Amino acid sequence: MRIEGEHVFSGSREDVWAMVRDPEVLAKLLPGTTKLNQLSESEYEGEINLRIGPILGSFSGRIFVEDEVPPESCTLKAEGEGRAGFFKGSGTVHLTEQDDGTLMVYEGDIQIGGKLASIGQRLIDMTSKTMIRQGMKGLDAALEERKAEAAD
């Protein structure tokens, strides 16, 4: 499955970057995340609860950050598995400064297997879009908080 899109943040590129690289913020970014630990500078492990149509399950997995060019771009790789199947994906995130803030452009591919693929396939596209939308909303809120804290 292909994922691509863009989002404009009302904040500086440095702030957006710092936020994306903060596990606590990342945990908020992905709805259903129950655990996210940073193992090293570029590796995280965590658990996420997903509901996709009739499939409800917990997945454990890892996220790797590669080809990091702060605060411009990085490649994200993720893989996980649970009783409802497995997923494996990789994608890139680009941040560009523009007049009204920072433009995030993201694109990537996700492979899914097991029940996720065989039963959830019809719904996963919609679910992932919803998750991304919610994630971006969460990031927007986090960014506002961060700006408010900085202003204090």
Next chain:
Amino acid sequence: MMAKLIGKRITRNEDPRLLTGQALFVDDVELPGMLHAAFLRSEYAHARLKGIDLSAALERPGVVAAFTAEDMGDDWSPGPPLVIPPPTIEDVEFYTRTQVPLVKDKVRHAGEPLAIVIAESRYIAEDALDDIVVDLEPLDVVTNIERALDPDSPLVHDDLESNIAAHLVQEKGDYAAIREGADKVIKRRIVIERGAAGAMENRGIVASWDIKQQQLTVWDTTQSPIPIRNGLASMFGLSEYQVRVIAPFVGGAFGPKIMMFYPEEVLLTWSTLKMGSPIKWIEDRRENFYATTQERGQVHEVELALTSDGRILGLRDDFLHDTGAYDPYGLTIPLNTQCHVLGPYEIPNFSSDLKVVFTNKTLTTPVRGAGRPQGVYVIERMLDIAARELGIDRVEIRKRNYLPNDVFPYDNVIIDQAFESFIIDSGDYLPAMEKALEMISYEKFTQEEQPKLREEGRRVGIGVVSFIETTGVGPYEGARVTIESSGKISVATGVGTQGQGHFTSFAQIVAERLGVDVRDVHLVTGDTAQFHWGTGTFASRGAVVAANAVNAAALIVRGKVLELASEALETPEEELEIEDGVVRVAKIPTRYISLGDLAQRSNPLRGAVEPGTEPGLEGTAYFGPKYGATAFGTHAMIVEVDPETMIVEIKRYIIVEDCGTILNPLIVEGQLHGGVALGIGNSFYEKLVFDDNGQLLNASFADYLIPTAAEIPTIEIAHQVTPSPLNPLGSKGVGEAGAIPVPALFAQAVENALDVEGLEILESPLSPQRLFELFHGEEKDA
């Protein structure tokens, strides 16, 4: 006079039991102390197995045992090849790689079993699957049969040089030479996708080892209980008499329940022998999508060479056939395709290069039609295109190429699925076509109605296709007929029954021969304790092979009845008649003896029996045809396509069927209805969608659509009877006939309805979205 019962429209003997819940299915079997099995299946389509840890599963309360391939020790071995590779053709390449009971080294398709868990309930067993820790290293996957032949493709079987499972070339005449001089050569690429059989009842097994009786009993949803019994006995070192396989009522089979030696059949048996407890496993629908075999999946490169007046000079059909991860069924399916691409037509020159290809997908074995629909699709589509390009009516081009009636038996030179010469025993094609045209008012529709409807902007189309169906292959079947002292008849035969109406059609034969009521003939099928010689129910062979064995056994008993009655009534046999359960002197109706009394006389409790006589009014007989009987027919349909949604509505559906002697028209028509329903699924709804990683994306009936009653039109049927010369009853099979021509017919009718210059349908199945693409793609180009 025998009351004529063969050919009568008689309601089915088995239906009262089926309709009132008194029929035994495998899941109805409940035994004291029975445990339940669940299988851990690979989610990856291709992966190296590095290790399995069962310890957490074994600790779960209620779990009794769990096993991996390693636990099987020397009992682990790949399944037997079910159809031996062909010894008779020159230069044939064949690499036997059969399915394994549990994965030992490498997973080759998603759904392949890794471990079995046996617990007090299915719930516990399934929960315990989640406790198992598996270490699988994913490998690159190959799903596409064309890409599987790339030199750098991942290999499904590492010990082979390529993914070619078999390679075989069949030739008749000299295609290359005739092509040179042909007026017209048409070349196309045709792609046929994979579908599921989708039987209402999934597979199920109960295996039970009675240690004190040293008797293994296996209830199995198999089409072939006798080969399964023999195979299990041989695998586990038991005498065949120690193994009883029962195929009770089965809710549809359609091919995949043939003698597969599925991993589950082997594992349940192995586990019960090891543990001593009876074990049940019932497949769930999702497992069925991964673990039960599938079919179709071919890519054809075709050339048809013709004269300018539409006579076929020759045909070249080079194709790839997807066998999935293993090839236990050898060449059965693609050989059927090679034979059926020749159809009812005179094709003097033929060349066909076949490659069977391994992929990381569930294996393919015959599904109702078994390669025949693909062959029919290819030749019928090519004839449609030839007709258009040569400016000949599509009905006319078929008529010009039919084999004439004086050529039968007609030797097509190439070999068939039984590795024998492909000989068509009989045929009479033109009247079937004429009758279909008359029933659908072809002339009136194409000349008057269609032009008028088109003017109103309606996309209506008509299709007419012919087909043949090889049926009733050997080697043999048998039956035993017994008159009991009550005067009722019991019949046992080895074939299994999955809805074919054997309890009625076979009973009609016996009732006619022995002058009794059809309802007084009781049949047992599919129980090796009752009859243990035979092969099984497949290849549309029940009404040919088993029915003729039943007929022969009934005639033996009839002979015994007349002989004994002649003594009892002191009348020569020629002056006796059997009717209403008694044998009477034809001229003196008051002098008679009942069949029951005769049965008692034949099995006396006192007195001396003459040497050389056998007790009882019983006969056992076998029948094996020289080669298969070929049925045929014409199907026609009228469709309307909604130009906005591309939904196809079938307005009329006509069948003219010739399956030789009809045993029971009600059952024949039921078979045709079911077959057409499957064919409509194959044409427009049913496609298994695999992604590039070998993940099946529509493994549920929410996503994999099968037509419902709403999508199946009223089917109008006419019968034509050309008896087969190969068996005494003159019967031919009809189990697959309904399904075979439908995709070809559907494509022709829809193409005709859309009526877009240059729009050719060269694939199956279609779907509304695919039709939309074809339709609008062509419009843009124009």
